Amino acid sequence: MYREFFQLHDKPFELTSDSRTLFFSEVHRQGLATLKQGVDASAGFLLLTGDVGTGKTTLINALVAGLQDSPYLCLLSNPILKVSEFYRYVAAKFGLSYDGDKSHFLVTLSRFLDQCLATGKKALLIIDEVQALPYDLFEEICLLEDLSAERENILSIFLVGQLELLEWLAEERLRPVRERIGSRFHLEPLSGADVRAYIDHRLMVAGRGKNTEALFTDKAIESIYEVTGSVPRLINILCDNAMLTAYSRDIKRIDDDIIQECVEQMSLGGDENAPEPIPKRSFWEKWLWPLVAVVAVLEILAVWLSVRFGLIEYIISLFR
Structure with missing residues (x-):
């Protein structure tokens, strides 16, 4: 729409x-070098941690793509599996047979690893x-x-x-497990300078010339960095909304005012003036008085019935 x-x-x-973006x-380059060294050195367990959206999957994909000989690869994105389902998945990814028998599969996997060792071809299991x-x-892993x-x-x-x-x-x-971790890396969020470089890189890949005026002002970049916590996924969402807002108003350069408006619309920065949520009431706080009212009505009804039926019995006794 705004292209x-x-x-x-x-x-x-x-x-x-994609690969272009x-x-x-x-930080990513350091992480890539550390993990690649771990693979080359056959370090056993390799540990990569980072907050949501910091680029862990991107880093792993780049690592796999950069290995000289394409390895056997098993990528497990959803670890909530039963043990039998896990073995079936690993077998399918490595091109092995699995008949539901764990011992048979371990023998098959051992032969597969022996073959990898003989040919010098790596196998990667990424969870x-x-x-x-x-x-x-985890014990099975x-x-x-x-x-x-x-x-x-x-x-x-x-x-x-x-x-x-x-x-x-x-x-x-x-x-x-900790003692078996041969290589580890923690992926920190982007710095302020990285956020500017990230946005410029995305714009350049999309066709914006290097010599054109920066689309986002310095103040806008600072706000994007602060509000998003430098998480690329949130940066993408905020920048896309800011460009759409600027386009709708025929504004060629995005300043901090547009960013702040988008932040409010997206609720990224919170709302200090928002009313406090109504606290949840316990069962007795919620139903005590309705229960009291019901009991009172039942008592009145009981008195009325006793009076009514007592009067009827008295009238019947007069005709006996």
Whole structure:
């Protein structure tokens, strides 16, 4: 809608990304180098953590794409599986057979890893959102790591998750897992300078020339950085809304006023003047007086019935 207005051939802030829009900050480059070194060194478990939307999946995809020999890859994005479902999924991704028998599968997987070791071809098992993983399934993953450790860690297992994963791994029962982590990296949010570079990169890929005036003012960039917490996903949403607002008003440059207006509409910054929520009442606070009223009505009805039927019995006795 606004592409021609801003002289672009694509929408710059689509939520779905491709290789052209891939942006790597210095933090991302450090993370990529650390994880690649872990794969090359056959480090066993590799740990990648970061807040929601910081680019963990982007980093993993770039790592896989950058490996010299295309590895066998199993990417598990939804870890809420039963053990049998997990083994069936891994088997399908690695091109192995699975008849529902765990022992048979482990033998098949062992032979597969032996073949990988003989040919020098890596196998990657990447598990996203590990903090949601059932503990019994995590034990099975440790079993796979045991098989890999016997074969020079030819199977690299990536544990990818949010900040809660660090707390989970700190539990005493998971101490053996912590000791097996050969490489780890925590993905920090973008810096203020990175946010400017990220926005400029997206606009340039979408067709905006390098020598044209910056579409977003410096103050607008500062507000975007503060409000979004430098999370790329939120940056995309806010910038897209700001460009749409500017287009609707025939404004060629986006300033802080437009950003603040979009922030209010999107409720990203909160509303200090918003009324406080009505506190929830307990069961007795909610139903005490209605129950008292019901009991009172029942008592009145009981008195009325006793009087009524007592009077009827008296009248009947007069005719006996």
